[in-house]
Amino acid sequence: MQKQLPKLIIILGPTASGKTELGIRLAKKFDGEIISADSRTIYKEMDIGTAKPRPNPALFEKELNMSGRVQALIIQGIPHYMIDIVSLNQEFTVAQFKQRAQKIISDIHKRKKIPFLVGGTMLYIQTLVDNFTIPRVPPDTKLRKKLESIITRKGLEHVYNQLITLDPGAKDFVQYQNPRRIIRALEVCIKTKKPFSQLRKKGKPLFNTLQIGIYTDREKLYKRINMRVDSMVDKGLIQEVKNLYQKYPHNRVLANTICYQEFSPYLSRGLHPRNDKGVKNDTSSVISQTPSVFPRGERDDKKGEREGELLKTIEEIKKNTRHYARRQTTWWKSDKRIHWIQNYTQAQKLVSTFLR
């Protein structure tokens, strides 16, 4: 009975593989609208470093409101959802993503358009494809901190054993060395008084999905990644990063996002030339006093030194992006449902047969 389910087309692929472009092209061709599945372009403030698609002001594109509630960006004439929806100081989770995306998709269906889910955040995509029934336990910061402190006092093993006592089934998917997974699993067990392993289920499929993966060989992809990072710097990445550290000191998302996290030591070192050990925690307050990335009037040797630092930081970004791309590939490798394509024509054929 799969055929009676509403259709959802998914465009996925490693970072810098050309998802955005392909998505827009297909959406134009098939009268579609785009839902972004990207855990970082969700945030309003991060633009350059996330390679976020932007409306073109020259074309007078702008935001529009759908049914008074759901917001979309119009980019090249195509509505894009789930971009710029929260601010860096707000919390956002997979569960929220799933809920909102489902609503948007059904709204698109109502208007007889084709929804295209485009993105690279593996969990966000899979949660919709496999209809994960995520246990209804929102993150409890207090509890998490408490568990963290128990870990530092009594060791990981202690907490892990506690989890296995409450939920022996957790052994199958929680590694004993992984504090974050242990904490989450315990959180669910404690709050629901049920084993996490039994709540963590897949529901019946919500959609009839076509998953299209963009295949790029590793070497080419790495080249593209390197080039894209360089072009981000040209577009003003450093200024963007600096502004954000100023506005949101000690922000968790910034500290965990490629292109932003790597600058922390670089920026703090800038103000304390005598202190080689960039103190990560002090970055924010320090940066607020930094007039610019390359203050004028610095002696040439010092300036050269800082340029060296910058180059190192950029290399670090490229490296982390490559690793990320690799993890993405690993995640999707075993999923036989994904159709891997190498060009637009192949994708277009897949879509038209699917929609027939």
Add this chain to the structure above:
RNA sequence: GCCAGGGUAACUCACCGGUAGAGUGCAACGCUGAAAACGUUGAGGUAGUGGGUUCGACUCCCACCCCUGGCA
């Protein structure tokens, strides 16, 4: 040419008379309210070359080759 230091895994280096380690890199893998997050695993070296001492040398000695710095 002379003096000094050095040549060990792809890179940076550690060890040192009993046939080699680390970090980084590279590769593989896991994941259900932080996921660009958070974790796990693996493959790589006939120790510059040749000789000597020794039961035994990457480790000590000699020669040669190469690199770095200083002096000419």
